[in-house]
Amino acid sequence: MTAAYDEVYKCVHCGFCLPTCPTYLATGVEGMSPRGRLYLIRAVLEGRARPTKDLLEYLDACVYCLRCETACPSGVKYGAVYEQFFKEHRKELQSITYSRYLPLFNALNTGPGLALARVGGSLVKELGALVAGRDVRMYVGKEFKAKGERVGRVALFVAPDCVAWRYKGKMVEAAIRVLTWNGYDVVVPRFRCCGAPYRHSGQFEKSEELAKYNKAVVGQLGRIDYVVVANSGGCQAELMRYFDNVVDVFQLLAKNGVRERLGPVKLRLALQHSCHLMNVAKAHTHIVALLSKVPELKVVPLPSADVCCGGGALYPMRHRDIANKILEVKRREVFEIKPDGILVESPACLQQLSKLGVPVYTPIEILDLSYKNANNLKYLDLEIG
Template sequence: MSSIAEEFLKDGLEQAYKCVHCGFCLQTCPTYLATGNEVDSPRGRIYLVKALLTGGVDATESVLKHLSQCVICRRCETACPSGVEYSRVIYAAYAYLGDKLVNYDYPIHVRLGYRLITEPTIINAALSLGEKLPSVPNQLKGFIRSRGDVRISELLGREYLPPSHKSIRGTVVMFATDSCITWQSYAYVVLEAIRVLTWNGYRVLLPRGFSCCGAPYMHMGDFKTAAKLALNNLRRLSEYWGDADYFVIVNSGGCQAQWLEYPHLVKEGELGKLALELRGKLVDVMQVLDMNGLDGVLGSVRMRLSIQHSCHLMNVAKAHEPVVRVLSKVPGVEVRGLDTADICCGAGNMYPDRHPEIAEKVLRLKVEDIESWKPDALIVESPSCMSYLSWALPRVGVKVRLMYPISIIDMAYRAGGNPGYIDVMSRSRVLSEH
């Protein structure tokens, strides 16, 4: 067993013993709300993990089933009066069980896909072939359908400058990579963020060489691969850390939350020190705009917007409120969060392929909520949510436009008649390597 797994076991058991079984977590848990089963609640799973780690129960099929049905949304952590870090408990179960838990319910084509999704050429080929490929996981169908005309490879390795008539307010290092299906599918969101940030006076550095953040592997209990990816990313970031006022991730709560896991994965040397410093500069793009205001003319965008918050942006990064505040500054926009905006949509942890029936029950909690107000668009803050909802909502009869928060801001600047706003590539140059 690796030292990381041993530490996760120790931390998880400590957190499990902090639980006082009050039950405040139950109504925050999407799987409990969908099944009504105590064993599918955080409290129930804490009982299971504690018994498992202390020899009280064996890793039976029933135990594996209920542990695997955790979506790892971490909403329960925000409701816990004892401050139990539930994610550490579930990660301890993965550390203890090894491949047993992953092999229990991850279809073979999903497991194989995870082994390949860090290879840019394979990702590009898969997206190009699309649904012609056999056994495409349901959640990935949304990534395939959502791919725009912008290619992330064309954006990487460049420095983007504000217009000459604007003073530089700061330097942003942005995380994106061609070694991830997210950024290959949603490269247009990166371009929108670059346009918005440079128009607001920020110099944007978009280095090549970042890897997948590691979240998929973390959620499968493959802590060795997650740590390897974290090391590479921290090493690459360290080359630009001194230049950065902010390290920005664009509307991807899962990536942001995973970077915040790096102190658990990398502890030694200068990179371990950098992992601890991340929270001081690591922000979502909407946090930058919320802290420092919007510069330039925002045109009217007459839209009724509902918001489905990213679980990890809300529960881990605590960065969901800036999204609402910034969107509310756009003329003509009416913003209203879903009543169930704080409950997972069912996309997390490859749920649509692992537990499709529960995923659909969780989704149906949203359907009436969306249809009651009939928004012009549903704002989502995570590529996983975007991918899943773009595939799943039409299947249950819901027709609504899905958009990222930054896309609304980009739309407002376009509508504002800001000369030169679109021409961001003309203000860019090859990023010098450190």
């Protein structure tokens, strides 16, 4: 038995993880909880149950948010158990729901697929905000020079042929402006997808191939202090598997203190955390702390801000009913708060919460807006090195 499965036996069935699990909260079913899923895996390992389609459906319905890990007093590494089990049963698990979406998803993570997604009616409807922004390719392959006293040189993670990044031009430009203003030379190399969606869907060889490619990209850049991700918890968590110097842009700014001047942003925003940014990268506190310095900005966490929104890993396509139930909770909370918009920390959350019909912002866009509103001389100028 592999070391990952030792984790199963650490579970003492206390149930502390239950109120943190979006699929349990949405269904009330024990098999849809971390404790229930661990129990099912254990039953299969001990030969008391067979991995039938019915059993595997409970496991397949996990969003893989990993919030349960942070709540567990026994320190059960749920993700490691699930990943090992998924590796061993990948064919059966994929055939449950991924088989319907993998060809589509894999096609989407190519240049031609992404171009088609912009015009494909039903596809665009389902992918919504993910394919509805400015193209990032105009920034790729360039280096932008630091302003003022130089602090370091960073590589900004942008994957132009990945559905999560291709149309995030606004976010990427905001990150370049904020980073150069804070003294960093910013290289935007041609990365490929971080590999997370492939690993989460059992395409482990593909995720390893992407990791190898991205490591080679960084290897060719010369001295780089950090690989920086602009608010994408899922990508950051995956990159942390194979780079040891990955940070969210807000984590980086927290190291040296953010440069003046910040201008007012007159918005009241409801906050939803990104699961991987919070549970793995631990960058969420830096975002909240830094945005608290922005004059006139009010950030109000949703009561369930630390519970997944159900937007990750093609989940709204694979498990529409559960994803919609999870989203209904967010809808009620947003309705109560009546904010000017919602603040999200990842492209998947952006896609999911855009369905609520309220403007959605990312932290980097708000920080950029604050700098713009301060009328800082030369803030908007970008010098290509």
